Amino acid sequence: MDLVERYLKALAAQLPKDSRDDIVAELRDEIMDRLEALEARLSRAPSDDEVEALLREVGHPLTVAARYRSGPQALIGPELYPWWMFGVKVGLSVMACVTLVGLAVRVLVGDVYVGQAIGQGIASLFSGAVTIIGLLTVAGFVLERQEKKPDFIAKWRVKDLGLFELGGDFDADQWGQRLARGDWSSPKAKPGADVRKSAEMSPVARAVASAIGWTVVLMWWTGLLQVAPIRPEELAGVVDGVDYGRILADMVSAAYWPVALFAACRVGFDLMRAASGGNVRVTALGDLAFGIAAAWGLLWVWFWSALSPLIWVGTVTEFVERVRVLIGRSGEDVGGVATILMVVVVWAFAAEAVRVVRAAARLVVGR
Amino acid sequence: MSENNEALLFESLRLELRRGSLILAVLASLRREQYGYSLRVALGEVGVEMEESTLYPLLRRLESQGLLDSEWREEERRKKRFYRLSPRGEAMLERLATEWRGLSASLEKML
Numbered sequence: 001m002d003l004v005e006r007y008l009k010a011l012a013a014q015l016p017k018d019s020r021d022d023i024v025a026e027l028r029d030e031i032m033d034r035l036e037a038l039e040a041r042l043s044r045a046p047s048d049d050e051v052e053a054l055l056r057e058v059g060h061p062l063t064v065a066a067r068y069r070s071g072p073q074a075l076i077g078p079e080l081y082p083w084w085m086f087g088v089k090v091g092l093s094v095m096a097c098v099t100l101v102g103l104a105v106r107v108l109v110g111d112v113y114v115g116q117a118i119g120q121g122i123a124s125l126f127s128g129a130v131t132i133i134g135l136l137t138v139a140g141f142v143l144e145r146q147e148k149k150p151d152f153i154a155k156w157r158v159k160d161l162g163l164f165e166l167g168g169d170f171d172a173d174q175w176g177q178r179l180a181r182g183d184w185s186s187p188k189a190k191p192g193a194d195v196r197k198s199a200e201m202s203p204v205a206r207a208v209a210s211a212i213g214w215t216v217v218l219m220w221w222t223g224l225l226q227v228a229p230i231r232p233e234e235l236a237g238v239v240d241g242v243d244y245g246r247i248l249a250d251m252v253s254a255a256y257w258p259v260a261l262f263a264a265c266r267v268g269f270d271l272m273r274a275a276s277g278g279n280v281r282v283t284a285l286g287d288l289a290f291g292i293a294a295a296w297g298l299l300w301v302w303f304w305s306a307l308s309p310l311i312w313v314g315t316v317t318e319f320v321e322r323v324r325v326l327i328g329r330s331g332e333d334v335g336g337v338a339t340i341l342m343v344v345v346v347w348a349f350a351a352e353a354v355r356v357v358r359a360a361a362r363l364v365v366g367r
Numbered sequence: 368m369s370e371n372n373e374a375l376l377f378e379s380l381r382l383e384l385r386r387g388s389l390i391l392a393v394l395a396s397l398r399r400e401q402y403g404y405s406l407r408v409a410l411g412e413v414g415v416e417m418e419e420s421t422l423y424p425l426l427r428r429l430e431s432q433g434l435l436d437s438e439w440r441e442e443e444r445r446k447k448r449f450y451r452l453s454p455r456g457e458a459m460l461e462r463l464a465t466e467w468r469g470l471s472a473s474l475e476k477m478l
Contacts, residue, residue, distance in 0.1 A: 033404035059420040
């Protein structure tokens with residue numbers, strides 16, 4: 001009988017307090033009845049092994065106790081699981097891009113060699129992936145336990161589906177199964193290009209994708225996500241006689257809060273846009289504001305930041321001349337990195353300017 | 368190998384098919400008052416095997432939904448919890464039985 005009592009004690013520990021005694025008493029009675037029936041069948045007292053086998057049939061205390069709970073029995077249920085999986089795919093893709101950009105900057109700055117960069121990239125990809133999957137799982141766990149599932153699950157629109165064609169190439173379930181089977185050969189190529197071409201995103205889907213992307217960027221910038229972090233004190237690259245590490249450190253410390261604020265506003269705006277259904281004028285107004293902010297940031301880089309003395313050009317002629325020198329330069333020429341940065345900044349500024357103009361036009365026209 | 372697979376597949380499909388009928392079997396058996404063990408034995412005799420970890424939580428849930436009444440009573444020197452269909456449970460059982468017969472009749476025509 002000792003075995004039964006120990007079993008029931010372990011079970012009781014897993015049950016909610018208010019119904020514990022009741023459930024245990026009922027199961028004790030059930031087990032006693034079964035033991036008596038077993039004894040009658042054997043015409044002797046059952047051995048400890050036989051009692052244990054009977055208790056195993058009743059079930060492990062954790063399993064039995066879980067059946068009495070009213071909430072969901074899964075971390076993330078079958079209804080939510082595909083959404084969770086999709087979130088993981090998007091999050092990991094964005095993180096991979098951010099990591100690559102971060103590493104490219106560091107290699108360019110001369111902080112790390114390519115070999116080192118690959119090693120650090122893999123290490124930070126791993127910790128970043130664990131963070132993203134962990135956060136999404138917590139979010140899924142909470143959503144799974146809500147009375148009402150969020151609207152985007154039930155009230156979806158066909159025009160939003162373009163977003164979901166994007167993830168089609170990477171079939172994580174298939175990969176998971178292959179890994180489990182120990183099958184390392186690559187899966188058959190899928191017709192991805194046609195799918196991608198048809199991926200026209202609706203405003204809402206774009207807003208959601210943008211919000212996820214900017215969240216990852218924000219987390220990266222603030223160091224919540226340990227992906228190729230910019231750690232100014234460790235940067236000491238010197239290229240062409242210019243200490244880019246020092247410059248990058250100055251710029252990061254000067255721009256830390258503005259960039260964090262920009263990303264946070266962007267996430268908030270995207271979420272608001274997704275919730276409100278993507279009104280054209282509201283979107284245009286937001287694009288206008290964010291475009292101006294980004295353009296101003298680039299102007300800052302261009303005119304006033306620590307990088308400015310290197311990339312500053314006063315006239316178009318001067319700009320063209322520097323680009324010409326870059327293209328035509330031989331190995332020993334200096335100033336290559338500065339020119340590339342100059343081109344990137346000018347290009348990005350022009351792109352933001354175009355975006356601002358287009359947003360203004362949409363704001364006026366309302367289409 | 369493939370015979371074994373067929374057997375496993377059949378078993379899982381069979382379980383899925385029967386799962387929906389368990390509640391009906393439990394409600395119907397409880398027209399007469401029973402306690403957990405006697406109910407399991409009675410269900411087992413008509414071919415509806417149920418594990419304790421399925422039956423007891425189900426009884427509790429049906430009671431909280433007002434379809435069953437229960438009381439603790441002493442019998443054979445032990446306290447036992449007796450369950451019985453409540454008036455609401457009887458009405459619900461009638462509706463579910465009608466549903467079952469209709470479904471069964473139309474499926475029978477298909478098969």
